[in-house]
Amino acid sequence: MSEVQMIKRSPAEQSLSQRRAKESMRSQVAMFSLMIFLTLVSFSMVFAHLNDVPGFSKFFIIPTLFLFAAVQVGLQLYYFMHMNEKGHGIPQMFMFTGAMLGFLLPLTFVTIVWW
Amino acid sequence: MDLNTKFTPETWPAHPERATLEAKNKFVGFWLFLGGETILFATLFATYMALKNKGPSGFGFTTQELYTLPLVFVMTMLLLTSSLTSVYAMYHLKSFNFKKMQLWLGITALLGLGFLMLEVYEFSHYVQLGFTFSNSAFSSAFYTLVGTHGFHVAVGLVWITLLIFRNSKRGLNLYNATKYYTFSLYWHFIDVVWVFIFTVVYLMGVIG
Numbered sequence: 001m002s003e004v005q006m007i008k009r010s011p012a013e014q015s016l017s018q019r020r021a022k023e024s025m026r027s028q029v030a031m032f033s034l035m036i037f038l039t040l041v042s043f044s045m046v047f048a049h050l051n052d053v054p055g056f057s058k059f060f061i062i063p064t065l066f067l068f069a070a071v072q073v074g075l076q077l078y079y080f081m082h083m084n085e086k087g088h089g090i091p092q093m094f095m096f097t098g099a100m101l102g103f104l105l106p107l108t109f110v111t112i113v114w115w
Numbered sequence: 116m117d118l119n120t121k122f123t124p125e126t127w128p129a130h131p132e133r134a135t136l137e138a139k140n141k142f143v144g145f146w147l148f149l150g151g152e153t154i155l156f157a158t159l160f161a162t163y164m165a166l167k168n169k170g171p172s173g174f175g176f177t178t179q180e181l182y183t184l185p186l187v188f189v190m191t192m193l194l195l196t197s198s199l200t201s202v203y204a205m206y207h208l209k210s211f212n213f214k215k216m217q218l219w220l221g222i223t224a225l226l227g228l229g230f231l232m233l234e235v236y237e238f239s240h241y242v243q244l245g246f247t248f249s250n251s252a253f254s255s256a257f258y259t260l261v262g263t264h265g266f267h268v269a270v271g272l273v274w275i276t277l278l279i280f281r282n283s284k285r286g287l288n289l290y291n292a293t294k295y296y297t298f299s300l301y302w303h304f305i306d307v308v309w310v311f312i313f314t315v316v317y318l319m320g321v322i323g
Binding site: 004006007008009014017018021025028029032035036039042043046047049050058061062065066068069072073076077080081087090091094095097098099101102103105106108109110113115 | 120122123124125126128129130133134135143146147149150151152153154156157158160161162164165166169184188191192195198199202203206209210289300303304306307310311313314315318319321322323
């Protein structure tokens with residue numbers, strides 16, 4: 001604990017840090033809206049496919065669903081879990097290792113493993 | 116400096132979750148755990164994708180006729196919203212507002228509880244239809260994947276309830292800031308896994 005120093009911010013510094021926190025919160029809410037939007041589009045596309053709306057074939061929807069899922073997960077990790085901030089090099093290494101295996105394992109199981 | 120040292124909004128560090136050596140260790144350790152969890156869920160996803168719609172002849176269930184999208188949609192909205200409420204909680208953690216943080220975490224827990232209740236309802240509905248764990252390779256893979264996620268939600272609920280009550284009189288300090296922060300990481304991770312579950316299991320399931 002000895003390495004923690006208690007530093008009192010001046011009123012100006014305090015209001016600056018509050019303003020920055022509010023700004024970053026605003027971008028978090030914007031990212032949340034984007035996630036909700038992607039989710040709505042994903043469900044709507046599948047709904048359109050089930051109701052035989054022309055243009056929503058399986059071969060268009062499935063890759064798009066995966067793309068939207070990947071974007072959503074990226075937003076969660078980089079914004080909600082703060083991986084875009086400084087000091088997240090090691091977390092990135094862990095998560096990229098996980099993501100790589102997360103891609104390879106299902107790929108192996110559905111392609112070259114014999115069931 | 117003692118772990119229980121009282122801070123004020125003016126003296127509260129910019130990164131309370133990583134302000135001490137112990138906190139830094141917990142932070143890195145927790146991310147390692149999440150990396151491991153990713154691989155755990157990857158194996159379960161791989162098994163599910165390989166065994167989907169497979170089982171003994173005439174076991175009688177396919178993803179297309181089993182899943183109902185409206186329920187999954189409501190569950191997704193509940194969990195996604197609970198992710199945002201925990202972001203609000205972490206905003207108040209950083210601005211040293213203990214009461215508001217506890218309030219937002221309480222809302223997060225309620226949304227999580229709603230999600231879990233719907234999942235219990237979903238599973239019991241499937242079991243009534245005869246889609247039990249031992250029905251087929253498909254059912255075993257489905258319950259193991261989605262059930263492991265549900266178990267993680269349940270663990271998260273117990274975790275946050277304990278944190279809220281144990282620290283209710285203590286207030287924020289550098290000892291418990293990391294604990295709250297790692298919980299929020301865990302909760303977002305649960306949402307990350309759910310994004311893949313609703314895409315791979317449910318949406319792709321009803322497409323067939």
